[in-house]
Amino acid sequence: MTGSKRILITGLSTYWGGLLARALESEPSVEAIVGVDNEEPSVELERTEYVKVGAQHALLRRVVEAAEIDTVVDTRLVVDSIVTSPRLAHENNVIGTMNLLAACGGPESTVRKFVFKSSTHYYGSNQDDPAFFDETMGRPHPPRTPIERDVLEAEASVAEFADRNPSVSVSTLRFANVLGPDVRTSHIDLMRLPALPMILGFDPRYQFVHEDDVVHALEHVVKNDLPGVYNVAADGVLALSEVAGLLGKPYAPVLPPWGTGLATAVAGRLGVRIPPEMLNQLRFGRGVDNRRFKAAGFEYGATSREAVIGLAEHLRLHPLLREGAGEPYRYEREVEEFLRWSPNVRNSRPKEVAAAMASERSAAEPGSASTASTLSPGPPPPPVDHFDDLEAEEVLPLLGSLERTDLEALREYERGHRARDSVLGAIESHLARPATAS
Amino acid sequence: MPERARTPLSLQERPAEEDGGRSGLPSLRDDDLRRHLPGVEPDRTLTDWGRSERIEGLMDKTLVDFLYRYWFRAEVEGIENVPAAGGALLVSNHSGALPPDATMIAKAIREEHAHPRPLNITVEHFFKGYPGFSMLLPKVGAVAAHPANVHRLLYDEEQLVLVFPEGRKGTEKLYKDRYRLRRFGRGGFVQAAMRARVPIVPVCVVGAEEAAPVFAQFNLLQKLTGLLYVPLTPTFPHLGPLGMLGYLPAKFKLRFLEPIYFDEPGREDDSSEVQTVAHEVRARIQENLFDMLSKRRSVWFG
Numbered sequence: 001m002t003g004s005k006r007i008l009i010t011g012l013s014t015y016w017g018g019l020l021a022r023a024l025e026s027e028p029s030v031e032a033i034v035g036v037d038n039e040e041p042s043v044e045l046e047r048t049e050y051v052k053v054g055a056q057h058a059l060l061r062r063v064v065e066a067a068e069i070d071t072v073v074d075t076r077l078v079v080d081s082i083v084t085s086p087r088l089a090h091e092n093n094v095i096g097t098m099n100l101l102a103a104c105g106g107p108e109s110t111v112r113k114f115v116f117k118s119s120t121h122y123y124g125s126n127q128d129d130p131a132f133f134d135e136t137m138g139r140p141h142p143p144r145t146p147i148e149r150d151v152l153e154a155e156a157s158v159a160e161f162a163d164r165n166p167s168v169s170v171s172t173l174r175f176a177n178v179l180g181p182d183v184r185t186s187h188i189d190l191m192r193l194p195a196l197p198m199i200l201g202f203d204p205r206y207q208f209v210h211e212d213d214v215v216h217a218l219e220h221v222v223k224n225d226l227p228g229v230y231n232v233a234a235d236g237v238l239a240l241s242e243v244a245g246l247l248g249k250p251y252a253p254v255l256p257p258w259g260t261g262l263a264t265a266v267a268g269r270l271g272v273r274i275p276p277e278m279l280n281q282l283r284f285g286r287g288v289d290n291r292r293f294k295a296a297g298f299e300y301g302a303t304s305r306e307a308v309i310g311l312a313e314h315l316r317l318h319p320l321l322r323e324g325a326g327e328p329y330r331y332e333r334e335v336e337e338f339l340r341w342s343p344n345v346r347n348s349r350p351k352e353v354a355a356a357m358a359s360e361r362s363a364a365e366p367g368s369a370s371t372a373s374t375l376s377p378g379p380p381p382p383p384v385d386h387f388d389d390l391e392a393e394e395v396l397p398l399l400g401s402l403e404r405t406d407l408e409a410l411r412e413y414e415r416g417h418r419a420r421d422s423v424l425g426a427i428e429s430h431l432a433r434p435a436t437a438s
Numbered sequence: 439m440p441e442r443a444r445t446p447l448s449l450q451e452r453p454a455e456e457d458g459g460r461s462g463l464p465s466l467r468d469d470d471l472r473r474h475l476p477g478v479e480p481d482r483t484l485t486d487w488g489r490s491e492r493i494e495g496l497m498d499k500t501l502v503d504f505l506y507r508y509w510f511r512a513e514v515e516g517i518e519n520v521p522a523a524g525g526a527l528l529v530s531n532h533s534g535a536l537p538p539d540a541t542m543i544a545k546a547i548r549e550e551h552a553h554p555r556p557l558n559i560t561v562e563h564f565f566k567g568y569p570g571f572s573m574l575l576p577k578v579g580a581v582a583a584h585p586a587n588v589h590r591l592l593y594d595e596e597q598l599v600l601v602f603p604e605g606r607k608g609t610e611k612l613y614k615d616r617y618r619l620r621r622f623g624r625g626g627f628v629q630a631a632m633r634a635r636v637p638i639v640p641v642c643v644v645g646a647e648e649a650a651p652v653f654a655q656f657n658l659l660q661k662l663t664g665l666l667y668v669p670l671t672p673t674f675p676h677l678g679p680l681g682m683l684g685y686l687p688a689k690f691k692l693r694f695l696e697p698i699y700f701d702e703p704g705r706e707d708d709s710s711e712v713q714t715v716a717h718e719v720r721a722r723i724q725e726n727l728f729d730m731l732s733k734r735r736s737v738w739f740g
Contacts, residue, residue: 205487
């Protein structure tokens with residue numbers, strides 16, 4: 001960690017915003033994580049604080065100053081017109097970025113690092129593109145679609161910010177098309193169709209990045225000092241026909257090569273949305289050179305091909321899982337505030353925070369659950385209070401509420417002491433169950 | 439118009455890219471990046487360039503093999519001048535219409551060379567935008583003639599690349615101008631080879647001009663169809679689009695000339711040096727073409 005202690009994440013409700021916050025929570029050197037967004041977070045978070053605020057410059061500035069933020073991770077950029085209307089996307093992408101940068105800049109600002117999540121839409125898709133764009137190349141023609149224009153404008157203001165604030169380390173990550181079960185993009189929507197629509201006579205080259213690699217890439221930049229621009233795209237550039245093959249679907253060259261715009265308008269009426277920025281990609285495709293980020297020490301978890309295969313598996317399972325998938329996480333302000341701030345909450349915090357707090361409390365409350373397990377050498381005491389006093393039938397209902405680590409500790413303890421078969425068997429069956437919380 | 443439509447091969451000829459190099463990229467040497475090329479995924483049938491071994495192999499075993507052996511009865515000289523390893527830039531004369539010369543050069547390397555290697559053929563960006571061509575050409579080893587593509591292939595991936603410096607001017611030329619080389623661009627190909635520090639191997643092809651002679655160009659039809667050019671050949675356009683492939687059985691002769699090496703770095707910035715080399719390459723190809731033509735007794739039997 002190069003000094004990123006107090007982190008502000010914008011776009012907390014996005015998949016990567018939420019997961020990045022979660023990944024940073026387990027980092028002991030990170031003191032504070034503040035997430036801002038207009039919408040509520042979509043993943044369960046332990047100690048990240050959510051502030052419901054849009055991209056209003058004055059409010060953001062107050063948040064940044066009050067929390068003494070040193071690192072800002074901006075994951076807010078909309079790069080797919082399926083997410084929102086072009087007008088709102090523009091508001092968010094261009095005006096929002098400007099406001100956020102204004103809130104972070106200035107001589108007395110505490111911000112030392114700014115990470116910007118951008119998109120390879122920066123390069124566009126054109127006939128006279130190189131096969132692999134590297135970070136120094138611009139696009140051969142000015143953009144024609146609103147999203148691409150937004151990406152360019154937002155990056156321009158980030159670059160200007162970097163020039164004006166030489167003391168701030170500015171990293172821009174340009175992500176290729178994201179694939180994964182938890183994100184929604186127009187490309188994934190197309191892949192859900194029974195056949196993959198293509199433009200007749202074209203087989204564009206596509207490069208993807210797995211959704212988890214997006215989170216890891218952001219984390220990598222937060223943890224390492226990497227100013228500059230980086231392409232983030234997995235190894236391997238696939239032809240769209242190859243993608244269709246991996247998905248196990250036929251490819252349908254249903255879009256005519258001429259008058260494609262008209263045909264997509266018809267398709268839109270029929271419920272298949274093909275946004276304009278995607279149309280060029282369906283025709284010319286795009287590949288980027290991902291070597292600079294790899295040279296900066298990042299390792300991808302999946303190649304493009306593996307990302308597509310992973311998505312294919314998810315798409316096959318999805319209709320079966322819809323019933324038993326359980327409730328998705330919903331943010332409830334009161335519950336989250338209770339969990340974070342109530343003095344009655346004892347063991348829902350991450351280990352290091354809990355340990356720190358427990359050591360303060362330990363004088364007043366000897367034998368508290370988490371203190372007991374973190375302190376004391378020698379034979380480990382049971383992770384349940386007054387365990388020795390409990391009978392087997394009293395123990396069994398408690399097991400369901402314990403963490404895996406606690407269960408394992410309890411198993412060791414039980415083996416070493418009374419070694420009751422009923423208790424050991426119950427613990428084993430709880431351990432064998434897959435973790436449900438995550 | 440022809441100037442604008444040309445595919446520039448050197449970086450300097452491209453329009454200045456906006457805010458290029460402003461973001462203070464960390465200085466990485468190119469060698470560092472070479473180590474980070476993506477690995478080969480054995481289950482894939484396509485390369486990252488979109489080249490398909492399967493389709494190429496199929497074409498090679500059928501149509502290309504037939505043309506090479508029986509239709510054009512190709513004769514090859516100096517194949518040992520193509521390096522067995524490392525990148526090299528092959529530079530050849532180009533003939534009109536949809537010429538078979540590139541395919542035959544690739545086939546010659548596959549057939550006659552001690553270490554057969556795939557050849558990447560640079561083509562106009564136009565083909566990427568035209569339905570059908572856009573799908574098929576990359577599958578059989580065609581790559582858009584972008585300087586970054588050529589550099590990556592030559593330097594990073596150490597492959598063989600074939601360029602036709604005459605470009606469109608070569609394919610547009612009429613039968614009466616056969617075997618007379620057009621201007622060699624602005625020497626972009628020389629810069630590409632110097633920057634990648636790979637040798638240039640000049641190649642002369644005799645026979646392609648007679649296989650698909652172009653008698654005239656239809657400018658009006660060209661505008662209507664949006665094609666690069668619409669030539670009048672013995673079989674096109676009256677026999678339909680496949681008439682483009684109606685080659686006459688001229689005898690093919692290919693001659694690979696001695697490679698030209700560029701060892702010391704930084705020569706690509708010296709434009710007079712670049713022009714000198716470009717002229718030299720052009721002169722050597724032209725000289726050898728005339729030599730081969732003077733020895734040829736029959737267009738059809740060699």
